[in-house]
Structures are given as structure tokens and as C-alpha cells.
Amino acid sequence: MVMLTGYAMFWSCWIETRFPNIEASTRKVLEKLGIPYRDMEGTSCCPEPFYTGLLDRELWLTMAARNLSIAEGMGLPVLTMCNGCYETLFEANEHLKENPEAKERVNKELSKIGRRFQGTIEVKHLIEALYEHGLDRIRQAVVKPLTGVKIAVHPGCHLYRSKKPEDWYVKAQMFKELVAVTGAELVDYKLERLCCGFPQRSFDEELSLKETLNLKLSSIVEAGADVVAVACPTCYLQFEVGQADLKSKLGAEYNLPVIYIAELIALAFGYKPGEIGLDIHRIPLTKILEKVGVTG
Numbered sequence: 001m002v003m004l005t006g007y008a009m010f011w012s013c014w015i016e017t018r019f020p021n022i023e024a025s026t027r028k029v030l031e032k033l034g035i036p037y038r039d040m041e042g043t044s045c046c047p048e049p050f051y052t053g054l055l056d057r058e059l060w061l062t063m064a065a066r067n068l069s070i071a072e073g074m075g076l077p078v079l080t081m082c083n084g085c086y087e088t089l090f091e092a093n094e095h096l097k098e099n100p101e102a103k104e105r106v107n108k109e110l111s112k113i114g115r116r117f118q119g120t121i122e123v124k125h126l127i128e129a130l131y132e133h134g135l136d137r138i139r140q141a142v143v144k145p146l147t148g149v150k151i152a153v154h155p156g157c158h159l160y161r162s163k164k165p166e167d168w169y170v171k172a173q174m175f176k177e178l179v180a181v182t183g184a185e186l187v188d189y190k191l192e193r194l195c196c197g198f199p200q201r202s203f204d205e206e207l208s209l210k211e212t213l214n215l216k217l218s219s220i221v222e223a224g225a226d227v228v229a230v231a232c233p234t235c236y237l238q239f240e241v242g243q244a245d246l247k248s249k250l251g252a253e254y255n256l257p258v259i260y261i262a263e264l265i266a267l268a269f270g271y272k273p274g275e276i277g278l279d280i281h282r283i284p285l286t287k288i289l290e291k292v293g294v295t296g
Contacts, residue, residue: 006036007079021277064092083158083232145183
């Protein structure tokens with residue numbers, strides 16, 4: 001199969017149904033940088049890596065393989081904006097490539113719907129795609145440097161997935177360098193590797209909020225950050241909705257804004273808040289926008 005230029009966009013359930021701001025900002029950034037892409041049609045849930053994988057691994061692999069086969073048909077590598085989707089599609093892709101028996105079982109199921117997993121493409125996270133495009137190219141497109149904005153980065157658990165164990169931190173470092181190229185100031189804090197707490201929500205809300213998110217937010221605020229940057233819509237949801245829950249259930253109030261990496265870069269590229277959905281955030285980004293002299 002001839003590989004074409006660009007990416008097959010796997011938007012994920014969360015982004016397409018709940019976060020138009022992430023979709024809008026990602027499209028703006030890719031188009032500004034001249035990174036070609038095509039939307040994947042007919043995809044399902046990735047499916048998410050926790051519960052589906054634990055309950056029925058064969059189902060998890062087969063659903064992931066079906067999604068991957070769509071991108072294979074397009075002749076393009078997959079690009080995902082969600083950490084959970086990245087882990088599922090990346091892990092399933094690598095597992096099936098390396099395990100002929102598993103690949104045969106999956107393809108037996110896929111044949112019933114006229115599909116086949118071939119193992120001809122790669123899976124990329126948006127963080128990788130932007131970084132590999134070139135920090136200098138991104139820097140040249142910055143027209144509104146985020147000078148004076150202090151940002152804490154939350155990579156998210158699944159972003160640490162890698163082919164080689166020694167490369168576990170590579171994408172987290174890419175994330176930091178992408179933030180830095182906007183002109184913002186990176187803020188180090190003690191609990192960067194700690195989970196946002198979203199996976200625990202379904203079985204232990206106290207563990208999710210009090211013992212995880214609360215600790216994370218406390219560490220970020222103590223470090224002096226104006227905002228927390230994320231690379232995953234699920235982490236984004238946990239930080240925003242979780243803060244409301246912490247306030248109502250535990251009386252803990254942080255009022256810390258959350259921003260997705262593409263929103264951050266799009267802001268530095270000069271897009272107005274309304275163009276990239278910053279105006280629909282639950283926790284307003286007023287302080288950050290004032291610091292960089294942006295309105296509307």
C-alpha cells in the first residue's frame with residue numbers, strides 16, 4: 001500500500017460529543033502549520049483501555065483493529081488527540097503486529113464485516129505530530145507570545161506509553177517543549193506523574209477526588225501555576241468538573257483554569273478566544289487572557 005502524506009484523524013468519543021473547543025483548536029493549529037489530515041469515517045469508540053480491555057481483551061483488540069483498518073484503507077497513520085485512544089490504538093497496533101496468532105483471530109472476526117487488519121500504519125499522538133513537525137516552525141507562527149503565563153503540565157498516564165521502556169518520558173518532554181515554545185513559563189510541581197483521578201471515579205469517588213485530584217491541584221497551585229495544560233479530553237474533564245465536585249462535596253476551591261495543548265498553541269498563533277472555544281470553558285481563562293492582552 002502506498003502511504004500518503006498527512007494523518008487520519010481519530011477524534012475520539014469525548015471530543016466529538018463534548019469538546020468542540022478541542023476539535024476547533026486542533027484543526028486551526030494543524031491548518032496553520034500546513035499539516036495535512038483527513039477525518040476518519042465510520043469509527044467506533046477506540047475502545048477505552050481500562051474496562052473493555054479488562055472485561056474482554058479479544059473484544060478490545062478487535063474493535064481497535066477495526067478502527068486501525070479504516071486508517072489503513074486511507075493509507076495514512078492515525079493521529080489521536082486523546083491519551084486513552086492513543087494507548088488503545090498504539091498498544092493494539094503493536095500487539096497485533098508482533099503476535100500472528102492474535103492477528104489471525106482478530107482478522108477472522110473482522111472478515112465477517114469485510115475488514116482486515118494488516119499492520120501497515122503507525123499511531124501518533126498530537127503531541128508527537130506537532131513536535132516532529134518542528135519547534136522552529138511552531139515558533140515562527142507565534143504572533144502572541146504567552147509571556148508571563150505560568151503553566152503546569154499534566155502529561156496524563158497514557159502519554160507515557162512507548163515501544164521501548166527507556167522512552168517512557170519522551171512524549172511528556174515533548175509536551176513541555178511545545179508549551180515552552182509559546183513563550184509561557186513552565187512550572188515544576190511535585191506530583192506531575194500522579195493520575196488526574198478520572199479512572200477511579202466509576203468505583204471510588206472519594207479516591208478519585210479527595211485522594212488524587214485534590215492532591216494534584218494542591219501541588220499545582222502551591223507551585224504558583226496560572227493554568228494546567230493537558231493533552232487528553234478525559235483529563236480535561238476531570239480537572240474542570242472535578243474542581244466543581246471538590247468544592248460542593250469537600251469545600252475545596254481552587255478555581256484553576258484548564259487548557260488543552262492545541263488551545264494553548266492556537267492562542268499563541270493569534271486566534272481569538274471565540275474562534276477556538278476558550279469562551280465555553282467552565283473555569284474562565286480571564287487571568288491568562290489579560291496577561292497576554294487578548295480579548296474576544
